[in-house]
Amino acid sequence: MIKINKTQPAPRYLIHTGTSREEDKCYSETQAACIYFESENDDSNKKSEYKFDSNIYGNRIWRSQLLEDQHNKCCFCESRFLHVSAGDVEHFRPKGGYKQSVSDSLQKPGYYWLAYEWDNLLIACENCNRIEKKNLFPLLNPENRATKENKDIDAERPIFINPWKEDPENFIEFHCEIPIGIDSEGRGTQTIELLNLDKNKVLSEIRAEKLYIISTIIEKIEKYGENIPNPKDIEYIVKSLDESSAYAGMIRSNFEDKINEIQKKYLKSTT
Ligand SMILES: [Zn+2]
Structure with missing residues (x-):
């Protein structure tokens, strides 16, 4: 929500x-x-x-x-x-x-x-x-x-x-x-x-899948070290925080700070 x-x-x-x-x-x-x-x-x-x-x-x-x-x-x-x-x-x-x-x-x-x-x-x-x-x-x-x-x-x-x-x-x-x-x-x-927002099995599975995708991308980006990660990856995770993205509340709660940090670092490294 x-x-x-x-x-x-x-x-x-x-x-x-x-x-x-x-x-x-x-x-x-x-x-x-x-x-x-x-x-x-x-x-x-x-x-x-x-x-x-x-x-x-x-x-x-x-x-x-x-x-x-x-x-x-x-x-x-x-x-x-x-x-x-x-x-x-x-x-x-x-x-x-x-x-x-x-x-x-x-x-x-x-x-x-x-x-x-x-x-x-x-x-x-x-x-x-x-x-x-x-x-x-x-x-x-x-x-x-x-x-x-x-x-x-x-x-x-x-x-x-x-x-x-x-x-x-x-x-x-x-x-x-x-x-x-x-x-x-x-x-x-x-x-x-x-509203059964925590025990709906299908909803939990869909959320877990989304979370897995985002966390995998974040891990991948963090492994790049000094190299510039794929802009599409950055774009995807930043977009996942947006109000228009499904389950944005969950993504923000888990990864907002990390994604903002990555975005800042990435933007800095390209300027
Ligand atoms: Zn609903």
């Missing part, structure tokens, strides 16, 4: 104050959801069947902007996924219902007023969204969970790290391919556990 620099404000397509039909639709759908969930005859069973319109929150403009902002990577596991699936527009705060812990029953309604809110959206791979996170949205202070009356999300202290609001590298570091939580409140550790 690394920091996501999300485009702000929301792409014009769905901004409430615009004039296009789609813009009006986003605003009006939010209003409709609020009216539905806040009507006096609160029948939570019936309300659980409310259908949010994925054509609105997942519209092509927003989807492609999120993909661009996230460099086609999952916001949680940093995997590239477009070759196998389109990925999911993920609601950080679940729109339909939420769970404080995995074993809890689903609490309804969810954060319905944020269903069409750009601020609440990210792109995740299907595994992270549908298998791991689903409706989980635990808080450090569940007693302050926003209600439909106050909608006060600022009072909430989510356990999940929001990669576009905070820097995940302050919460999670990697020992080889294994992510480890490092913050004193345990948010990093819980984010890793709840």
